[in-house]
């Protein structure tokens with residue numbers, strides 16, 4: 001794992017977005033196409049803002065979507081489909097294909113349908129974040145590290161739902177959906193490269209757990225340490241609780 005600590009969340013996003021763009025251009029140069037996974041949330045604001053500024057032939061890019069609430073309409077401010085539509089798809093030229101998760105239809109049907117497509121698309125680069133509770137996508141602890149299914153229907157724990165409420169996406173905790181469709185941990189780990197953006201002091205404990213606790217379903221993002229090509233982008237706030245050793249870990 002390559003750990004990069006920036007001074008600010010803007011700098012973090014600029015660096016993460018640039019590395020992502022380089023990896024996308026490399027995949028297009030090598031194979032004529034890049035398959036990517038995009039995450040959402042506050043953590044991806046600056047990374048996506050940089051990515052949409054990059055010179056990329058988007059007609060050669062296929063996009064998959066990391067996670068979405070079940071039952072939330074696309075018109076809701078917290079909809080991750082709306083987020084990716086407005087912050088990414090509307091800002092770049094048309095992609096070869098984009099597979100947004102629709103949480104408004106039968107979730108079993110939707111995960112089967114999306115699973116069939118992603119199995120045909122080896123992923124070049126995945127953009128992910130880490131939740132305050134250490135989750136990866138919507139795989140709250142204890143996360144399923146074993147299933148081979150690409151997408152799962154998951155229950156959201158209270159810590160996860162409280163984070164979404166505290167971030168201002170919902171008017172009350174009760175309004176945060178109790179279930180979501182999430183890409184599985186194994187599917188994320190199959191990506192050739194993973195770019196993990198984790199800004200903010202709110203993530204300091206989760207960042208410390210990710211790097212310093214044993215790799216275990218209790219700390220879902222800790223599994224990123226076993227990925228052969230994962231870059232973890234931190235800012236000084238999210239890195240503030242790290243021991244010197246873990247903040248400098250490489251490889």
Ligand SMILES: N[C@@H]1[C@@H](O)[C@H](O)[C@@H](COP(=O)(O)O)O[C@@H]1O
Nearest residue numbers: 039040041042043129130131137
């Ligand atoms: N489920 C999403 C993830 O895709 C995201 O990476 C993570 C971090 O959240 P945020 O970026 O809003 O802090 O949790 C969100 O709720």
